[in-house]
Amino acid sequence: MRYPTLNPAILAEIARHPGATLAGSIYAVAEADRLATAEHLVHASLWIHADVIMDDLTHWGVDLSLVRTLSERGIGPLDVHVIAPELDGLISEICAQKVNRITFPFESCPDLDAVADIARRIRSSGAAAWLAVAPGTDFAEVRPCFETIDGLLVMLIEPGSTGAADPALAARAGQTGPGLPSGVxxxxxxxxxxxxxxxxxxxxVSGRALLSSSSSAAAGSPGSASSTPTGRTPKGR
Known part of the structure; x- marks a missing residue:
């Protein structure tokens, strides 16, 4: 494959913010190119963001076999973003791998105790536990989780949609307090x-915009972990 050219404007903006971490969403490239793209991201000292998505009983997004390959080869740092209406089985499968971070959706947890329990399971596997929050969720509902998670991922579009990002939602990233890191x-x-x-x-996390010259970007594939060409939206709480 031809490696994607990483968007220089995005790299320059990140460089102007010491301490900021950039991850490339490998879901934004064609399936056949994802392993090589992950290796390319690591060579550029960036994180890999891999969306593992399950709708009903069907896996899509980044395949679990690729997560296993990345883990076995020590390719990372790797953030696996689980997007599914039911988390238990997927979380167990991913916890069995050696990854750096597992991000899971607040909307798929029945209550705050479930959030805390999943976070404990993730940490016991050696990974950091991050919680993703969708745009339509009342942010006040999420605040009680801050003490039980390692970081918060603010979604700028609804999971499962392909609409434009709402930058105003990024303000949520500054509302976690000094002890809890946040991302978008x-x-x-x-x-x-x-x-x-x-x-x-x-x-x-950036997908198509970062991986600007990938073949799949030219074909119009999704640009982020939560944008999907199918229009299927994981069920929420």
């Missing part, structure tokens, strides 16, 4: 990245 995901590009970082995000 969903339609992040060179135009809105600066606002996201200024709002307080220290972790940024």
């Amino acid at each position: 995901d969903g339609g992040v590009d060179a135009a809105n990245l600066g606002a996201c970082l200024s709002a307080g995000a220290s972790y940024v």
